[in-house]
Amino acid sequence: MKITVLGSSHGVPEPNRKCTSFMLEIGENVYFVDMGTNPVDALRKRGMEIDRVKGVFVTHMHGDHTNGLVPFTDLITWYFKTPDPLICLPMPEAAKVLQDWMDVTLNGNQQKLRYREVTPGVIFDDGILKVTAIATQHCKKSFSYIAEAEGKTVLFTGDLKHPAVDFPAPAMERELDLVICEGAHFSPAEYLPVFEKCRMKKVCMTHYQNKFIPGILEVQNAMAEKHIPALMATDDLEILV
Numbered sequence: 001m002k003i004t005v006l007g008s009s010h011g012v013p014e015p016n017r018k019c020t021s022f023m024l025e026i027g028e029n030v031y032f033v034d035m036g037t038n039p040v041d042a043l044r045k046r047g048m049e050i051d052r053v054k055g056v057f058v059t060h061m062h063g064d065h066t067n068g069l070v071p072f073t074d075l076i077t078w079y080f081k082t083p084d085p086l087i088c089l090p091m092p093e094a095a096k097v098l099q100d101w102m103d104v105t106l107n108g109n110q111q112k113l114r115y116r117e118v119t120p121g122v123i124f125d126d127g128i129l130k131v132t133a134i135a136t137q138h139c140k141k142s143f144s145y146i147a148e149a150e151g152k153t154v155l156f157t158g159d160l161k162h163p164a165v166d167f168p169a170p171a172m173e174r175e176l177d178l179v180i181c182e183g184a185h186f187s188p189a190e191y192l193p194v195f196e197k198c199r200m201k202k203v204c205m206t207h208y209q210n211k212f213i214p215g216i217l218e219v220q221n222a223m224a225e226k227h228i229p230a231l232m233a234t235d236d237l238e239i240l241v
């Protein structure tokens, strides 16, 4: 699978970094984990058909993870009418908000979209990608996701309260090919004690505040001793898993 970091910034965009979104390409299928930036621009820029999108998995409803949902759902309800992704939202009320927006901006002949409420456990399995949600304590309803495809396993932490509090325990019980961690709410160096308990092949720090970049360098140094690559995400970074 190929994971493209479409936005690596924290709660607010930086001049050179958009808000959080990851695009997963598995064969012909495309999926998104979070949509904090406009995914249609990203797809069109790459010459990719929008009907390749089969699933959207939102970790929580904060705008830096969801602000791309309006342009995405808007365009696939009236212009690009063939995509039929399952859109997984921690708060199902948001589906009504999106539908209400469409009702205001369009004339009622738009297609209905498929939504699912995120609850702990397996939320998606189309035989190509399986996504398991694990509750976190960042806000009222927030989740980490374990994505499994092509025999590989990737953990997206989503936003956390603190690694010592809600780093997803099930992720420590299995081998992880890649761990994608947020770095907005604490120094990334504070992951190091939990990383000691994880079996992982690669780490990617994203969603980081610039003031925490020294903490990312600390993680890179500590991981280098274990021969585990630790990437600092930038927009458009592509990671092959």
Ligand SMILES: [Zn+2]
Binding pocket: 010, 011, 020, 062, 064, 065, 159, 184, 207
């Ligand atoms: Zn965030």
Ligand SMILES: [Zn+2]
Binding pocket: 060, 062, 138, 159
């Ligand atoms: Zn948040």
